[in-house]
Structure formats: C-alpha cells, structure tokens
Amino acid sequence: MFELDYKNRGPIYEQVCDKIKELIAMGELKTGEQLPAVRGLAKEIGINHNTIQKAFGILEREGVIYTVIGKGSFVSEHSANAKIFKENALSEIKQTIEKNIIYKVTHDDIIKLSNSIFNKGVCEND
Amino acid sequence: MFELDYKNRGPIYEQVCDKIKELIAMGELKTGEQLPAVRGLAKEIGINHNTIQKAFGILEREGVIYTVIGKGSFVSEHSANAKIFKENALSEIKQTIEKNIIYKVTHDDIIKLSNSIFNKGVCEND
Amino acid sequence: MFELDYKNRGPIYEQVCDKIKELIAMGELKTGEQLPAVRGLAKEIGINHNTIQKAFGILEREGVIYTVIGKGSFVSEHSANAKIFKENALSEIKQTIEKNIIYKVTHDDIIKLSNSIFNKGVCEND
Amino acid sequence: MFELDYKNRGPIYEQVCDKIKELIAMGELKTGEQLPAVRGLAKEIGINHNTIQKAFGILEREGVIYTVIGKGSFVSEHSANAKIFKENALSEIKQTIEKNIIYKVTHDDIIKLSNSIFNKGVCEND
DNA sequence: GTGGTCTAGACCACA
DNA sequence: GTGGTCTAGACCACA
Numbered sequence: 345m346f347e348l349d350y351k352n353r354g355p356i357y358e359q360v361c362d363k364i365k366e367l368i369a370m371g372e373l374k375t376g377e378q379l380p381a382v383r384g385l386a387k388e389i390g391i392n393h394n395t396i397q398k399a400f401g402i403l404e405r406e407g408v409i410y411t412v413i414g415k416g417s418f419v420s421e422h423s424a425n426a427k428i429f430k431e432n433a434l435s436e437i438k439q440t441i442e443k444n445i446i447y448k449v450t451h452d453d454i455i456k457l458s459n460s461i462f463n464k465g466v467c468e469n470d
Numbered sequence: 471m472f473e474l475d476y477k478n479r480g481p482i483y484e485q486v487c488d489k490i491k492e493l494i495a496m497g498e499l500k501t502g503e504q505l506p507a508v509r510g511l512a513k514e515i516g517i518n519h520n521t522i523q524k525a526f527g528i529l530e531r532e533g534v535i536y537t538v539i540g541k542g543s544f545v546s547e548h549s550a551n552a553k554i555f556k557e558n559a560l561s562e563i564k565q566t567i568e569k570n571i572i573y574k575v576t577h578d579d580i581i582k583l584s585n586s587i588f589n590k591g592v593c594e595n596d
Numbered sequence: 597m598f599e600l601d602y603k604n605r606g607p608i609y610e611q612v613c614d615k616i617k618e619l620i621a622m623g624e625l626k627t628g629e630q631l632p633a634v635r636g637l638a639k640e641i642g643i644n645h646n647t648i649q650k651a652f653g654i655l656e657r658e659g660v661i662y663t664v665i666g667k668g669s670f671v672s673e674h675s676a677n678a679k680i681f682k683e684n685a686l687s688e689i690k691q692t693i694e695k696n697i698i699y700k701v702t703h704d705d706i707i708k709l710s711n712s713i714f715n716k717g718v719c720e721n722d
Numbered sequence: 723m724f725e726l727d728y729k730n731r732g733p734i735y736e737q738v739c740d741k742i743k744e745l746i747a748m749g750e751l752k753t754g755e756q757l758p759a760v761r762g763l764a765k766e767i768g769i770n771h772n773t774i775q776k777a778f779g780i781l782e783r784e785g786v787i788y789t790v791i792g793k794g795s796f797v798s799e800h801s802a803n804a805k806i807f808k809e810n811a812l813s814e815i816k817q818t819i820e821k822n823i824i825y826k827v828t829h830d831d832i833i834k835l836s837n838s839i840f841n842k843g844v845c846e847n848d
Numbered sequence: 849g850t851g852g853t854c855t856a857g858a859c860c861a862c863a
Numbered sequence: 864g865t866g867g868t869c870t871a872g873a874c875c876a877c878a
Contacts, residue, residue: 355853369572382866392855397867405783410603414862414865420603426574433570440566441587444559446495448552451588454580457560459549461567462577475787477798481877518878607862621824644863678826685822686835692818693839696811698747700804703840708834709812713819714829733868760851770870775852792850792877 345380348389356391360399365408368425375422379409392428471506474515484519486525491534494551501548505535597632599693600641609641610649617660620677631661634669723758726767734769739775743786746803753800757787760795 346363367373375384379385382400400417401407408425411417419425425466441454458464472489479485493499505511508526512519526543529535534551537543545551567580584590598615605611619625631637634652638645652669655661660677663669671677693706710716724741731737744836757763760778762773762831777793781787786803789795797803819832 357853366572368538369574381864383864392857393866394856394868395854398853400866401611411866412602412863413607413867414549416865418602428588429573433573433575434579437563437566437570437575437580438583438587440563444563445587446492447555447559448495449556449559449563451584451590453560454563454584458567458577458580458584461564461571464577476790476793476796483877521878524877528820609862618824621826632782649863650862681825682827685825685827686831687816689815689827689832690820690835690839692815693836696815697839698744699811700747700809701808701811701815703836703842705812706815706836709816710819710832710836713816713823716829726868735868759849761849770872771851772853772871773869774866778851789851791852794850 345385345388348391351433357399357402360396361402364399364403365429366417368408368422369429373419375419377419379417379419471514474517483521483524483528486517486522487528490525490529491555492546494534494545495555499545501545503545504541505543505545507542576593597637597640600643609647609650609654612643612648613654616651616655617681620660620671620674621681625671627671629671629672630667631669723763724767726769735773735777738774739780742781743807746786746797746800749809751797751830753797755797757795757797764824 346367348356348359364379365375373379379400380388382396383393386396399411400411404411404417407428408420409417410420441449472493474482474485474489476482490499490505499505505526506514508522509519512522526535526537530537530543533554534546535543536546567575598619600608600611600615602608616625616631617638625631632640634648635645638648652661652663656669659680660672661702662670662672693701724745726734726737742751742757751757757778758766759820760774761771764774778787778789782789782795785806786794788798819827
C-alpha cells in the first residue's frame, strides 16, 4: 500500500495519516472503499497494530474515514474529504506565509515562487 | 525582552530561537550587539537556563549569532542574517506549497491567498 | 423493510432493534403481526443472520416481540409496547439531563430547547 | 483525585475524560492549573499510563486542556471550557429528545420531567 | 520530572 | 475476520 520514511519525520502514526489522505486525494482510495484491515496493514508495513489504530482513530475524528464495528473502516464521501483537505492545505500555507512576513517575504516573492512551482512562464523572458 | 506563549506551541527552545530571530529581523537587535546573558535571560522569562543554552547553540550553528568564550554571545553581520532568514523563509513556504499540491492547491489559489495576506486589490494595477 | 445507516452509528444489531421499535411505534408493524423470517430479513438488508438473531433476542427479552417455536416472531400487544417505549424514552431523557446539570444546564434551558424542538411559540398561550 | 466506576460504563479513557471535565466544571480545577502528571495519576487510580495519555490527548484536541512539552498539562481558559461544555450538553439532550419523539414523548412530558428534576413546584398541587 | 511514541501481546465485542 | 481497549514496559525529547 505504501512505505514509511523512517529517516525524516515525526511520529509514525502521523505519517500513516498523511499517506492515507494522499491516497484518497489521488483517487487511489475511493468513496466507500474499505481500508485495509488495521492488523493486516500493520503487518504489511512492519509496525505495531496500535500505531495504525491511532492513525485511523485520528482520521475518523477528522471525518476522513468511518468505521463499522466488526466490519472495517471505510473512506468517507469524497467531496467532503476534498473540501477538508483543501481547506487545511490553504490554511497551512497561509500560516506559513504570515509567519515569515517578518523576514521580508513580499507578495512578489510569493508570486515568483508560485510561478516556479507551477511552471508558469512569466511571459517572454522566463 | 520577550514573552513566551505556552499554548499550542512546540518546544520552548524553538520559540526562543524564533523570538530572537524576530528581534534581529525587526532591527531591535543589531549587528555585533551583545545578547543578554544566558542565566539572566532565563530568569527574566522564567525558564530553565539549559533551555536558553540550547536555543543559543542552535542559533550559533545557524550562523545567526556567534559566541566569544568568556565574553558572551553577539549578533552576526545583519546583511548575512537577513539573507539567511529570507532564504529559509522562502524555502519553508516552497516546501509547504509543494506538499499540498496533491490536495488541488493551484497557482491561482496561491495568488489569491497572497493577495489577501498582503491586502492587494485585484482590480486596478494587477 | 428498512435500510441501515452505517456511518457514525453503534453496532448494527442495535440499529436493527431501533428500526423495528420505530416500525412498531409508527404502526407499520401491528399487534400480533408476524415479523419477517430472520434469514430472509438478513438477506434483504444485506447483513449476517446472526446479527438479526441477536436483535430479535434483545427485543424478545424486552417484551417487544415474542417467538413461537417453529412458527416465527410476532409483535407483542401494542399498548404494552407503547408503554414500554415511552417509559424507556423518558428514563433516557431524564438520565441525560441529570448527567449534564453539572455543566450549568438549567430548567429554563430545557424549556427553551423543548420549545424549539416542538415548535411552540413562547408568546401567546404559554 | 477521583475514582473509577468499573461496573457501569464504556472505556476507561472516556470515564477519565468525563471526570476531568466534571472537575473543571465544578471549579475544582481552575484556569491555568496544572493537571496531575500522566504517570502519577495513572498510578494513583491504578491504571496504565497509556490510558491516561489517551484521555489527555482527547481533552487536548477538544481544547479543554493544553500541554507544554516537558512541563505538563494545564487547564485551558475556563470561560471557553464552560461554553464548550454547555453546548455539548444541550446538543446531547436535544439529540436524545428528538430520537424519542417517535415514542410519543411530548413537550408537556419534557416540562414535567424538567420540573421534577429541578424540583420546581407546579404551583399548588405538586 | 514531564509528556509522547511505540511495541508486544492479551482480551473483548461485533459480523 | 474486523476494530477497540488495555497493560507492561521500553525509549526518546524537553525542562
């Protein structure tokens, strides 16, 4: 399903949350689709089932997935997910920009940065 | 010198780093100026001196300040600092945007966001 | 007969109990009327027959239905059911209110809440 | 600090959450006051520290408490808490009443119930 | 000392 | 088989 990156980041359960969200955002997990079993997934990626449990619990509280007792966990309505995801994304970007205004980051810097990220030619010269 | 906000934030040493960088960026700490003594500052803001020590160590590794043994810590050349600060800021913003492309954040979203942050009207000149 | 809502709910057998009670309360299942066969109902709503069995067992213990071995399950005397249902309902509401007194819920709050639920104007007659 | 009721209810961590909220609502834990240490409290009430950790984690996500890394957990602003608590309480009562309308619970039933709970005399006769 | 994360393994309810 | 809870115990970051 996915692999963990042990070098970089924070808690494993957070990484699991992020990966699941990515899979949903990319359409590889669709509305209503059943997620892999907690213990099965744990075995597959080589971590303890409690860690997966924690990740799924967070995703459930966030409304990204829902659980049917005794049956399994399922992906919530995709349009709702897409909305939550995008809102969180924009909010995170906003915070990051605002936090850095003090270091002389300008509107123009952001435009240029965004242009370079999204490969927009700046008319002729770039 | 500054106050800490204990709620919802990461480690205290990180906040201390940020505050000092802000003071430098805002010109309240100038090139070559001596930083307050570790123990004095610790007492003033009510935290353990080891925490300040840790923050100063990080700032030194980043080149933001330098320490003269037996004398104290001093603010590095301001233009160098300004450059480091801005590079870090842009790099952080870039990473944040790239991480969120998967959630359908577009170039237009970033422009709009930046407009709203920097209070640019979208009509007349742009 | 009825459909289940898998999201955000407790165990399926509990939902089955509730649905059958609702059907009786709404008069769609009448005194003495035979309930659908366990296996047939299970197939119809797409769940395991053990789950239906469990629900019927609970309803029987509550006196809501009765089973004649070899014939099937039947709805108990309606007036008795109505009494049981209402007693349980009031008892549940009572408990919920009492549990929340500690959070400054007042008699007035309850009146207002009830007014809003039952669409009573607060002006003219009351 | 408090004792658990092992007979009745659901998960222990939920009971811990409820107890802490009660203590805050009753003013026995005040704004900014430090909560007992996770491991200390666990030992005191005879459960595992992970269970307390889970409870505190939920309270933190709900905004009821906040954690300063390395220092401990503290009670959030009381007025905010009081508001959250009362909203949750009224919402829970509302849901309970609405769920039971089907069983012929009336506005009058609620009034009588509330009168009996809050010891309001109904004029002369009661 | 304080909280946070993780594992291993048990036991339970539900389908 | 599926998820949910809990314990015991380890290891880590932070103050």
